[in-house]
Amino acid sequence: MSETTRDNGSGASSGPQIGQEARERHWSKTRNLTILVLVIWAIFAFILPWNAKALNELSFLGFPLGYYLIVQGSLIVFVLLIFFQNWRQDSIDDEAGVGDE
Amino acid sequence: MIKGSFIDNLGRVYAMYTGGFLVFIILMAILEQFGVSAATIGILFVAFTVCIYALIGWLSRTMQVEAYYVAGREVPALYNGMATAADWMSGASFVALAGGIYFGGYGYLGFIVGWTGGYVLVNSLMAPYLRKFGCYTVPDFIGTRYGGNVARFCAVVILVVTSFTYVTAQINASGTIAARALQIPFEFGVWIGLLGILLCSMLGGMRAVTWTQVAQYIVLIVAYLVPVIWMSNKQGFGIIPHFGYGDAVARIQELEPLIGLGTAATEGAPFGGVRILTTPHNDPQGGMDSWKFVTLALCMMAGTASLPHILMRYFTTPSVRAARKSVAFSLFFIFLLYFTAPALATLTKLQLLDPNLATAVIGQSFEAVKSLEWVRNWESVNMLWLSDSNGDGILQLNEFFMRPDIVVLATPEIAGLPYVISGLVAAGGLAAAMSTADGLLLAIANALSHDLYYKIIDPKADTKHRLIVARVLLIVIGALAAMIASLQLTGILGAVAWAFCFACSGLFFPLVLGVWWKRANTQGAIAGMVCGFVAGSAYLYYVYTGGTPWMGIDHLRFGMIGMPVSLIAMVVVSLMTPAPDAETQAMVDEVRIPSGETILDAKH
Numbered sequence: 157m158s159e160t161t162r163d164n165g166s167g168a169s170s171g172p173q174i175g176q177e178a179r180e181r182h183w184s185k186t187r188n189l190t191i192l193v194l195v196i197w198a199i200f201a202f203i204l205p206w207n208a209k210a211l212n213e214l215s216f217l218g219f220p221l222g223y224y225l226i227v228q229g230s231l232i233v234f235v236l237l238i239f240f241q242n243w244r245q246d247s248i249d250d251e252a253g254v255g256d257e
Numbered sequence: 258m259i260k261g262s263f264i265d266n267l268g269r270v271y272a273m274y275t276g277g278f279l280v281f282i283i284l285m286a287i288l289e290q291f292g293v294s295a296a297t298i299g300i301l302f303v304a305f306t307v308c309i310y311a312l313i314g315w316l317s318r319t320m321q322v323e324a325y326y327v328a329g330r331e332v333p334a335l336y337n338g339m340a341t342a343a344d345w346m347s348g349a350s351f352v353a354l355a356g357g358i359y360f361g362g363y364g365y366l367g368f369i370v371g372w373t374g375g376y377v378l379v380n381s382l383m384a385p386y387l388r389k390f391g392c393y394t395v396p397d398f399i400g401t402r403y404g405g406n407v408a409r410f411c412a413v414v415i416l417v418v419t420s421f422t423y424v425t426a427q428i429n430a431s432g433t434i435a436a437r438a439l440q441i442p443f444e445f446g447v448w449i450g451l452l453g454i455l456l457c458s459m460l461g462g463m464r465a466v467t468w469t470q471v472a473q474y475i476v477l478i479v480a481y482l483v484p485v486i487w488m489s490n491k492q493g494f495g496i497i498p499h500f501g502y503g504d505a506v507a508r509i510q511e512l513e514p515l516i517g518l519g520t521a522a523t524e525g526a527p528f529g530g531v532r533i534l535t536t537p538h539n540d541p542q543g544g545m546d547s548w549k550f551v552t553l554a555l556c557m558m559a560g561t562a563s564l565p566h567i568l569m570r571y572f573t574t575p576s577v578r579a580a581r582k583s584v585a586f587s588l589f590f591i592f593l594l595y596f597t598a599p600a601l602a603t604l605t606k607l608q609l610l611d612p613n614l615a616t617a618v619i620g621q622s623f624e625a626v627k628s629l630e631w632v633r634n635w636e637s638v639n640m641l642w643l644s645d646s647n648g649d650g651i652l653q654l655n656e657f658f659m660r661p662d663i664v665v666l667a668t669p670e671i672a673g674l675p676y677v678i679s680g681l682v683a684a685g686g687l688a689a690a691m692s693t694a695d696g697l698l699l700a701i702a703n704a705l706s707h708d709l710y711y712k713i714i715d716p717k718a719d720t721k722h723r724l725i726v727a728r729v730l731l732i733v734i735g736a737l738a739a740m741i742a743s744l745q746l747t748g749i750l751g752a753v754a755w756a757f758c759f760a761c762s763g764l765f766f767p768l769v770l771g772v773w774w775k776r777a778n779t780q781g782a783i784a785g786m787v788c789g790f791v792a793g794s795a796y797l798y799y800v801y802t803g804g805t806p807w808m809g810i811d812h813l814r815f816g817m818i819g820m821p822v823s824l825i826a827m828v829v830v831s832l833m834t835p836a837p838d839a840e841t842q843a844m845v846d847e848v849r850i851p852s853g854e855t856i857l858d859a860k861h
Contacts (some may be wrong), residue, residue, distance in 0.1 A: 174850075183849050190381045197381075199373040201558065202551050208363065208541040218503030223539045226366045227599035228499070231373045235592050238380045238585040245385075246578060249851050255577045256852040 174253060182252035189248065193241045200230040264331055271336075274309075275475050281305060282479075290563055293394045295676040296440060300682040303438040303687060307453045310469045310691065317461035317468050318717075322720050325462030325727065326393040326703060328573040332467055337579075338586025341570045343474035345372075345591055347423070348690030349753045350428025351477060353463035355593070355668075356661030358602035363546060366599070367553035368754075373595055374554065376563025376588040380581060383562050384571040386772040386848050388580035391855025393614040394574060394700070395565040395764070396708040401857060402771040404841065405780040406713050411786040415763035416565045418706045420697045421620055421738065423566075423756035428735075429456070434687045434746045438680075444743050450691070451739040459728050462703075464631045465693045467573060473688035474590065480685020481594050481636050481665075485601050488672040492608060492616070498600045505607045511841035512610050515621055522655045526642040530660035536604065538656035549809050560757025563764040566693075577851035610654075618758040623652045627703035635663055657782045698738070702731040754813040755797070762793030762819020766827050774831075775845045781831025789823020 174182075204211065209220030216224045249255040265269065285298050324331055348371070359366045392398045396416060400409030428450055428451040436446030441852075489498035494505065522533050541547065561567065570587075574580040608616040618626045623645045626632055635641035642658040645651075668679040706727035710757070711718055719724070753809075768784045770777040794819040800806050810817045836842075844856055 175649055179846060193377065193381050197374060197377040201277065201370055201377075201554055201592070205367075205370055205544075205550055206547040208547070208550075209543040211285065212539070212541070215503075217500060218540060220503075220507060222541065223506060224503070226363070226370055228368055228468065228596050231592050231596050234373050234377055235585070235588050238588055241381060241502075242585055245581065247847045254850045254852040256578055 165251060168206065178252055182248065185248045185252075186225070187254050189241065196237055200225070200233045204230065231240060261478065262839045264333075264825070267333065267336055271475065273391035274472060275479075278306075278479065279660035279856055282677065282681060285680060286675060289675055289677050295679070298676060298680045299438040299683055300440075302684040303435065306620055306688060307691075310453065310688075311456040311473060313469045313472055314457040314459070314461055314465040317465035319461050319464055320721070320724060320760050322723065324464045325724055326572075326707065327460075327569075328464040328467045330573055331575055334574060334579045334582035335586050336471050337467070337570060337574050337583035339474040340470035340524050340592075341479060341567065341583065341587035342590035343470040343688070343692035344493070344570055344696040345428055345553040345567060345587070346689050347476065347693040347753065348686060349426065349435075350594065351481065351686050351689035352430065352662050352665055354598040354600040355431065355605070358599050358607055359664045360532065360534060360536060360661050362538055363541040364536065364549060365552075366566045366839055367550040369559060369595055369599065370550075371554035371557025372561065372794045373588060373592060375558035376591070378558055378562035379567070379571075380584040380588075382769050382773065383568060384584050385577045385851065386582050387768075388571050388574060389577050389851060389855060391857040393569075394703050394704045395568055395708060395768070397531060397765075397857070399767060399773065399782065399786075400600055400708060400712060401765075402841070402844070403777075403779040405779050408767075408779055408782050408786070409708055409712060411783055411790075412767070413704050413708050414765065415759065415786060415790050417701055418780065419756050419759040419763075420701045421734075422567055424694055424701070424734075424738045424754055427690045427697065430690035430811060431687055431694060432739075432742060434683055434690065438683045438687070443713045447739050450687075450694075451735050454691050454694045454698065455732060455735055458699050459731055462724075462727065463569075463573060463699060464539055466699055470692045472696065473692040476688040477685040477692075478590070480688070481597060484674060484678050484682060485604075486680065487670060487674055489600075489604065490855060491672055491674065492604070492614070494604055497603060499596060502600050502603050505603050506539055508606055508611060510540075513537055516610060516654050516833055518654060520653075520655045522658070523646045524656075526644075526658045526667055528642070530641045531642050532661070533655050534606075535656055538603070538718045543564040545809055549814075552810060552814045552817050556761060556814045556820075557754070557757050559761035559765045560759075560816060563759070563760040565704070565764075566696040568768075569703070570696070571698055576748075586660050596824075601668060602664060605664055605671065607676055607734035608671055609657075614674075618652055619657060621652055621653050622799045623650050623656075626652045627853070631667055631682075633668065634684060635659075635667055649766055694738075698731055698735050701734050702727055702746075705730050705734075731768040755815075758793060758797070758814065758816035759790070760820065761816040762823060763790035765789075765820060766823045770827060771846065775842050776831055776836055777827065778831050778834055778837045778841075781827045781829075785823045785827030788818045792822035793819025 157173065183243040204225050208226060209221035212220035246255060262774065284302060289298060319325055359743045390398050392401065396409050396412035428447060431450030432443055432447030435450045438451065458466045485498060489495055495501040517537055518537060527574055532607040571580045571583065574583050608614055610619050611617055612620050627643060632641060638661040640663045642650060644656055646656050647653065669682060706723060709720060710726050711723050763786050766789065767782045793815050797812055797815045800812045800815065847856060
């Protein structure tokens with residue numbers, strides 16, 4: 157993708173020639189994926205840490221579960237979640253013919 | 258000369274660099290065996306690494322706008338991930354995180370979750386869309402999406418306040434480390450630190466900062482992991498401590514009531530900054546504890562997703578897909594440090610508390626502890642204080658005062674590792690502080706030179722002029738920050754969390770809704786930025802000057818006030834004023850598609 161020779165201030169009319177309908181389908185899939193990702197994120201960022209006291213009654217890999225999630229489990233989920241989202245998003249983009257690589 | 262072939266050979270260049278650094282460490286270890294003094298080794302570590310950064314900065318010098326502002330948009334995802342990780346992990350992450358966990362328990366762990374989970378927001382809401390936009394700075398996006406100089410100007414103001422709050426702390430940290438390693442007064446250390454920072458960024462802008470940050474990441478992660486793993490092996494906590502310290506957590510919980518955790522100190526230390534351990538290691542109480550955890554995590558996450566010096570790193574990748582991929586790598590590289598810090602805090606605490614371990618100090622003879630070498634070292638610099646308050650000749654938990662920062666720095670000494678490790682840790686802390694300061698100073702100078710000078714004051718300025726202005730601003734702002742840092746207003750400088758709250762109060766919703774809500778218009782964005790930022794700052798002022806926090810929302814989480822105000826103001830004002838024109842709406846449609854040309858052209 158050439159970045160240097162271009163004369164396009166607004167950009168509004170440029171871009172790949174895909175129809176309005178395809179655009180909307182692409183965006184609604186993107187939006188649904190984003191919502192799914194944010195729900196999983198909220199569970200591991202807020203709901204489970206909120207209940208750390210109760211979860212500490214359970215044990216995981218020798219750790220109290222609530223503690224484990226906060227220091228390690230949620231972090232691992234966040235890393236995997238981003239890789240997962242990118243994998244899904246790439247296929248959504250490719251399907252719509254707007255993958256950029 | 259560095260282009261093309263340099264990008265093609267990145268793997269080889271940085272592999273050689275890493276190998277060279279490891280050889281240097283071994284060389285230092287050998288020198289130590291030959292009796293070279295600890296002070297000399299410290300100086301060599303700092304001098305060697307800073308010279309390398311400066312060399313990279315010199316090799317990456319440029320007079321092209323695109324290279325200066327966005328590193329020519331040719332940074333591969335993996336390397337941008339490393340650079341972002343270094344940009345992100347400040348002196349505070351490196352030095353203070355483990356200490357915070359040691360002293361703060363569950364309440365502090367909100368930072369760990371917040372400072373990692375924020376990247377999920379960066380990836381799903383921000384980075385790919387801002388990259389598609391093709392902006393040079395964050396205010397560039399606000400200014401173009403919403404149109405008009407007022408919106409752009411508001412974004413510049415918030416960016417400057419946010420980044421400046423943060424950068425003084427970084428210059429302070431690099432000054433402290435430089436002062437200790439080079440054995441010069443702190444006031445000089447600050448200026449030496451600034452000199453190093455400017456050498457990395459001034460000649461090559463974003464391009465130079467990118468390649469030095471990659472080098473700094475390698476130093477800082479090696480410097481963080483090696484001592485922890487070494488300590489773990491030496492003390493018998495397992496080869497890789499990260500997955501097996503559950504027993505240590507249980508043992509600490511078992512010991513806490515036995516050693517009188519929570520007993521208040523009967524004497525105060527004669528100097529500030531040191532404290533006794535009073536918070537249980539893992540004892541969430543639910544209710545208010547949970548609320549405070551979640552609000553802290555939320556402010557840090559939304560702040561992460563609106564920090565300009567982080568977002569601008571994703572403008573440097575070759576494509577939208579690469580921008581997303583580099584967010585994933587960023588979080589992975591950050592994760593390596595963040596999941597190590599709790600292990601470090603736990604194992605160090607256990608070593609000090611558990612009477613079955615040779616390293617224990619609590620419950621031991623007062624005189625014996627007092628004469629330990631590491632205790633004397635840190636006591637002499639007012640980072641540690643012991644007093645046999647009850648006169649029983651035994652060191653009690655409430656008689657052992659320690660500065661949280663030294664948990665990382667003193668761990669190698671507590672565990673009896675050779676001095677070379679302490680030199681390595683100093684180099685790592687310096688790398689962390691310098692890399693973050695680089696990114697922040699560049700974010701401020703770029704916003705002022707591109708958005709304020711070029712876009713608002715003198716749109717006809719030529720390339721040469723713009724880049725000279727950018728560099729002059731870099732020096733001026735750096736000097737200003739160093740001046741404030743040398744005043745050592747620690748109460749203010751310590752508050753890294755403030756930067757996150759400023760950012761999320763003012764910028765989070767205008768940025769997110771710019772992509773996700775077509776109806777958002779100029780008036781709404783201005784209202785969102787101004788109201789959120791003013792409300793957050795006013796609340797901070799109220800709490801900081803002694804006001805009673807409302808629902809436990811203290812000065813660390815004032816974003817909880819700023820964000821809702823910003824959202825409501827932005828939505829209400831947008832709906833009360835006309836919808837944006839068709840061109841703007843089409844622009845938003847275009848941003849949502851990864852392929853095709855950027856919204857702003859390369860020479861904007």
